[in-house]
Amino acid sequence: MIPETLKTSLQARVASAITAREAAVDVMKELQAHYGWLTDEAVQEAAALLGLSPLQVEELATFYEMIYRRPVGKKVIHVCDSISCWCADCDKIIQYLKDKLGVGLGGTTADGMFTLVPCCCMGMCGDSPAMSVGGVPYGRLTPELVDEILEAERHKP
Template structure:
């Protein structure tokens, strides 16, 4: 089987006005080098771009695809499938409220309402100061701590109304 490697042409960086940061392109190439098929690095490539920008702009999709040597539709498919790849701008901190069966039965709807009231936003919205974005997620895998929520990479649960002020204060 012939080994595929991503193209190394520096001109692949710019696409529709979007330019991958050289460090990001290098990191994507390193990730791709770990796999027989460069497309396997697609999730990591999206995460690399998201770490720098806070989200993955539409114009980043063809830029990532060119570095990986795959079609934009392949990257788009991965980007739209995973709920932790953000396709529009989000706040500095993203709060994910689990709405799985376990969390729902133990009060995730009340948790969401408490967060909405405290932050002044609904699901899918960002606070005016760009501090928080509130989003639903179908499962955090934290059923033993239901109802659960995640802020950035930290999972909290069970979370009651009395816990919210202390938890939110940790995220300036």
Template sequence: MLTAIEKKAIDHEIELVPYKKASVIEALKIVQQHRGWISDESIEAIADYLEISPAEVDSVATFYNLIFRKPVGRHIILLCDSISCYVMGYRLLHKALEEKLHIRMGQTSEDNRFTLLPNVCLGCCDHAPALMIDKDLYRDVEPALLDDILKKYT
């Protein structure tokens, strides 16, 4: 079931589009912002509210890599694995992150602090390698910088 706050935010998005179902992406983002991820129950609640099928909502949710269909940590680390980042040190950065966080790509740290995910491109090929934590972009990242970067996120 959607909360009153979620419904109000979704109603605002519905007003901006010609068809109710055109707000499905925004509805997913709103619910995820409040709950941290999109459960099967959230899919059904959104579908019911937008008067579309759960399959339609799920197809959108599973298409976008920043809609999370399982629980994630408090902070999402997106590690760019584009060719530029790969050539400029991705492998070392990837290995260092996994060692520091004691997780593998796609996993969440035991303390639920971080989830490490690949990202196809963060758009800063001229400053590779790059990673993003939540909405903060880090460019020219070297493994030696990781401790200072990670300690910002509690």
């Protein structure tokens, strides 16, 4: 169940859209922010808000890279593996992250803090290798910098 205030604001978002569907991505993102991932319940709530069937929401939810239809950690680490980061040896950073967090790609740390997933080009090519943690982008990664970032992110709200 989502809080009444969130529901009201989402209803307003849907009402302001030219067609209800247009607001679908916004609604899914907001519900994901609330639940941490887009739960089955959230899909059904989104459907109700948008006047769609749950399947119709699922068709969209499963298309997008940044909508999570499975439980994730408190913060999701998207580490870029596209060409510019590859040039900057992102493979090493990805391996370092795997080792440090003790998870494979797609895995969530035992403490439920981080989920590690590879992602497509983040537009951080000038600062490769790059990753984002909980939506915050970080570039020019080195193992030492990764340590610092994860430590800081662990304690940030």
